Amino acid sequence: MALSLFNFLIIAGLHLFPFIEAATVTKDFNITWAYGNPDGAFNRSVIGINNQWPIPKIEVNKGDRVVINVFNGLGNVSTALHFHGIFLRGQTEMDGAAGVTQCSIPPGSSFTYNFTVDQPGTYWYHSHVKAQYPEGLRGPFIVHDPDMPFKDQYDEEIVLPLSDWYHQMVSTTLMSRFISFANPTGAEPVPDAALMNDTQNLQIHVQPGKTYMFRIINMAAFAAQYFWIEGHTMRVVEVDGVYTEPAEASMLYLTAAQRYSVLVTAKNETGANFAIQGSMDQDLFDAVPDGLNPNVTGWLVYDGAKELPKAQPLDAFEPFDDFGLVPQDGEKLLDKADYTVTLDLKMDNLGDGANYAFFNDITYVVPKVPTIYTALTTGDLATNPAVYGVNTNAFILKKDDIVDIVVNNNDPGKHPFHLHGHNFQVVSRSADEAGPFVANASIEAAFPSVPMRRDTILVRPNGNFVLRFRADNPGIWLFHCHIEWHTASGLIATMIESPLELQSSLTIPEDHYAACRAAKQPFKGNAAGNEKDFLDLKGANVSPKPLPAGFTARGIVALVFSIISAFLGMAAIAWYGAQPLGKGTEMAARGIVAEAGEGVGEGEVTGTRPVGKLE
Template sequence: MTPSSLLVLASLAFAQAAVVKYDFDISWVRANPDGMAERPTIGINGQWPIPRIEANVGDNIVVNVVNSLGNQSTSLHFHGLFMNGSTHMDGPSMATQCPIPPGASFTYNFTVQQPGTYWYHSHNRGQYPDGLRGPLIIHDPENPFKGLYDEELVMTVSDWYHDEMPGLLSFFMSKVNPTGAEPVPNSALLNETQNLKVPLEPGKTYLFRMINIGAFAGQYIWFEGHNMTILEVDGVYTQPAEADMIYLSAAQRCSFLIKARNDTSANFPIAASMDTTLFDTIPDGLNWNVTGWLVYDQNKPFPEPAVVDGEFEPHDDMTLLPWDNETIWGEPDRTISLDVIMDNLGDGGNYAFFNNITYTPPKVPTLYTALTSGELATNAAVYGEYTHPFVLERGEIVDIIVNNIDSGKHPFHLHGHHFQSLWRSADEAGTFQDSNVTSSEFSPVPMRRDTIVLHPEGNIVLRFKADNPGVWLFHCHLEWHVKSGLMATFVEAPLDLQKTLQVPENHYAVCAAEDIPTSGNAAGNTVDLLDLTGQNAPPDPLPEGFTARGIVALVFSCISGILGVAVIAWYGFAEPVNVAEPAGAAGGVKESGENQQVSSGEEDSPVARDGHTDEISALGGR
C-alpha cells in the first residue's frame, strides 16, 4: 500500500467520526409541566425540557457548559457512557471534577464507542430533579435491528416535584425526618409533560427509546393494544423479548419495537404508573399515573387507560439475554460485599450506609488525589475513609454482592462499565451469604446493563471487568439516597491514570475559583498522604444505644409515664387502688414501637431495619 493510499484510508476513517458540539448555557427558567404549579426549573439555553444530545458511534462529543444559574454550582454526568480514557469527563462532582460554580465555564470532551440509549444529568448537589436531565442517544450504523423498524422515537418517564431540591433535601436529611421518609413526587410525566400525543402511521414499526430520567419513582409502562419487543437495555442489545409491560427504575433505559396497527379506528393510551411501594405515604390527591396516547386519528376520542386488575406484572429484566450471547466472565479476582443499611447519626438525620460507611465527599476530588499521590495512589487510605474507596488493579474481574438490609427497592448504578447481572434474589430472601446460592445458579449468559433494581431485603450479585482506568462511583440512583450516602468509589488502575490522563486547565480553573484543592489526599494533605486529619466526615453516631427509634420510644414512654401517673392520681382520688397502671404505661411504649414498625414505610424506618428491638424495651422500661 502506498503512503498516499494510507492517507486516503486515514482521512476516510477521520471523515466518519464527526465532532458533535453543544454549547449549553445552564440557567433558571420557569416551567409547569403538570399544570398545577409553575416553578423555577433548570433549563439549557433558555429552554426546558433540555435538548437531546445525539451522535453516532465513534463521534467526538464536545459540550461547552456555562453555568448561569447564579445561585448554584452544577456538573453534567453522561449516564452509561464508559468514558474510556476520559474518566475526568464523567461528571460527578468531587469524584472526577470540582463543581462548576456560578459564572464559570467547563468543557466536556469525549469520544463515544457505545451505541444505544443513555441520558445526561447533573451529578451535583442532588440537582437533576430540578430539571437538568435529558436524553442522550448514540446511533449505530451497524445496528443489528435497523431493518426492523421505520422510525425512532425517544420517550422519557419521570417524576416531578413542585418544590425545589435544596429545600426538599434539607428537610429529608433533617432531624424532623428521623425515619428518612423520601419526599413523594407531585406527579408523573411523559416527555416532561402530561397528555402526550404520539402520532403513529398505520402499519409502520417504531423503535421507542424509553428512559426513566426521574429522581425517585420507578415506573410501570405499558401501551394498550400494543405489545413491546425489547431490543436494548442500558446500551446493550438484547435477544428480542416480548413484553406487555416493563418496569424502569430511575436511570434505567429500554428500547423496544411497537408495531402500529393497520387501521385508524381508535387511539390507544400510553400509561406510566409510579411505583408507590417506594413511597412511605401516599399524599391525598396524588395521581401517581400519567397518560399519553398513540394517536391514529386526531378526531377520535382519547380514552383513559383501563384499570389494571391485581398486581402489575412487568417483564423480568433478569430473563433478558445479550444479543452477542457473551457468557459469564471468569471467576472473580475479588468480591466486594456491601450491605445496605439505613440508620440515624448524631445530627438526627437518617443516613444510608454501605456496611458501616455513609459516603461523604472528600476535600479533594478523588480523581485528583489519584493523579497526585504517586505510588500511594494504590493505597485506598489516601482517598479517605468516607468516599468508601476500593482500589482495583487493571483487568481484575470484580464481583459486587449487595445485600439489602433495608425494606425498600434500590436501583444500583455503576459508572464507567456494564456489569453482568449474575443473580437477583426474590424480595425478603435475606443476604446472599445466608441464602446458600452457589455460582452454579448464576445466569450462564447474563444480561449486561448499568443500573439494576435490588429488591426489598433481597440481594444481587454483579460482575464487572476492571478494564477502564478511572474513578467510578457505584451508588443507588434514587437521588435522595445519593444525598444520604449510599455510594462507594472504585479507583481503577490509578498508576495508569497518572501516566495517561491529561486534565484540561479549565477543569482545574473551576476548583481554583472555589478554593478547592486539586492535589493531596482526601483531606488535602500533600505532605503526608497517609495523614487524613481533617478529612470530611459524617456526623458522629448517636450515643450508644440511643437510636432515633430509641428517641421516639423515650418520648412515648415519657408521655405514657405522665399519663400513667395522671391516671394513678385520678384513681387515687376516686377510691382505693392497686398500682396496675404503670404497667399499662410500659405497655403503651411497646405498643408505640410496634405501631411504628407496622406503619413505617418502605425505605426508611430505623425501626424496621436496624434490628435494635431490644432498645425499645430498654428505653421504655426506664
C-alpha cells in the same frame, strides 16, 4: 496501468473519507434558571440550558467526538454534567461527578467536556451535584449506530423520557427537610406527579403498519414506573446500551436511571387510539398522600379526530422480568471473580438526629479533594484506600481483574444501583426477603451462562444481588443508588481502578484546574488536602458522629414531638413555610431573576407543556 490504479485509489479514498471520518459534535451550554409547569398544576423554577427547559436532547453517532462547552449561568450555585452510561474509556476526568472526577463548576465559570463515544445505545445526561437533576437538569443522550442489528426492522425512532416531578424546590426546600432531625425515619418526599416526555397528555402520532423503536428512559429522581401501551406488544431489543435478543413484553418496570429500547408495530387500521400508561411504583413511598395521581397517560394516535380513551384499570402489575434477557453479542459468564466487593446496605440515624444511608456502616461524604486528584498526586500510596478518606467507601481495583459486587440490602425498600464507567453481568438476583447472599456451589452453578448485562439494576427489599464486570477501564467510578434522596444521604461507594496507570496516562485539562481554583477547592494530596503526609487525614470531611449507645430513631421521634408540643406557634410557622413557593419566594431564594424558557416539541410528538413567564 499502475499509475492509473494508484490515482483511482487516491480519488476513491478522498470520496470515502467523509463517510468514515467521525464527526465532532459541539454544544455550547449556558446552564441557567428558567420556569416550568410540566403537569399544569404549579409554576416553579427549573434548571435549564440556554434559558430553555426542557433541556436539549443530545444525538450523536458511534465514534463521534463530543465537545460540550459549559458556562454556569445559574448565579448562585455550582453545577456539573454527568453522561450516564457512557464508559469514557481513557477519559475518566470527563465523567462529571462533582467531588469525584472534577471540582464542581462555580457560578460564572466555564468548563469543557471533551470525549469520544465508542458505544451505541440509549443514555442520558444530568447534573451530578446534589439534587439538581430533579430540578430539570436532565435530558436524553442518544448514540446512533450505523450497524444497529435491528435497523431494518423499524421505520422510525421515538425518544420517550419518563420522570417524576416535585412542585417545591428539591435541592433546597425538600432536601433540607429530608436530611433533618425532624425526619428521623428518612421518609422520602413523594413526587407530586409523573411525567412522560416532560409533560402530561402526550400524543404520539403513528401510521398504520409502521414499526417504531421507542427509546424509553426513566430520568426520575425517585419513582420507578410501570410502563405499557394498551393493545400493543413491545419487543425489547436494548437495555442500558446493550443490544439483546428480542424478547416480547406487555409491561416494563423501569427503575430510576434505567433505559429500554422496544419495537412496537402499529395496527393496520385507524379505528381507535390507544393509551400509553406510566404508573409510579407506590411501594417506594412510605405513605401515599391523599389525592396523589401516580399515573401519567399519553396516547398512540392513529386518528386525531377520534377520542383519546382513558386507560383501562388493572388488577395487578405484572412486568417483564429483565433477568432473562440475553445480550445479542453472546458474552458468556466471566470467569470466577478475582476480587469481591461486599456492600451491606442499611439506613440509620447519626448523632445529628438525621437519617442516612450506609454501605458497611459508612455513609459517603464528598472529600475536600476530588478523588481523581488524590489518585494522581499521592504516588504509590494511591493504591492505599486510606488516602481517599474514611467516608468515600474506596475500593482499589487492579487492571483487568474480574470483580464481583455483592449488595446485601438490609432495608425494606427497593434500591436501583448504577455503576459508572462499566456495564455489568447480573449473575444473581434474589427475591424479596432473601437475606444476605451466601456463596455456595449450588448457587454458583445456577448462575446464567450468558447473563443479562446493563448498568442499572434493582435490589429487592431485604434481598441481594451479585454483579460481575472486568476492571478494564482505569478511572474513578462511582457505584451508587440512583434514588436521588439516597445518593444525597450517602449510599455511594467509589471504585478506584488502576490508579498508578492513571498517573502515567491521564492529563487533566487546564480548565478543570481553573474550576477548582475558582471554587477555592484543593486539587492535590489526600482526601483532607494534606500534600505532605498522605496518611494524615486530619481535617477531612466526615459524617456526623454516631448516636449515643441505646438511642434509637424512636427516641428521636419522641424528642421531636416533645419539641413540637412545646412550640406550637413555631409549628404553625413551619406549616406556613411548607406551602408551595410563590414566584416572589422562589426568586428571593435564588437571589436572581431568571428568564422564562418555553420547551418546543418535535415532529409528531405533542403534549401539554405550559411554561410560566415572568410578568
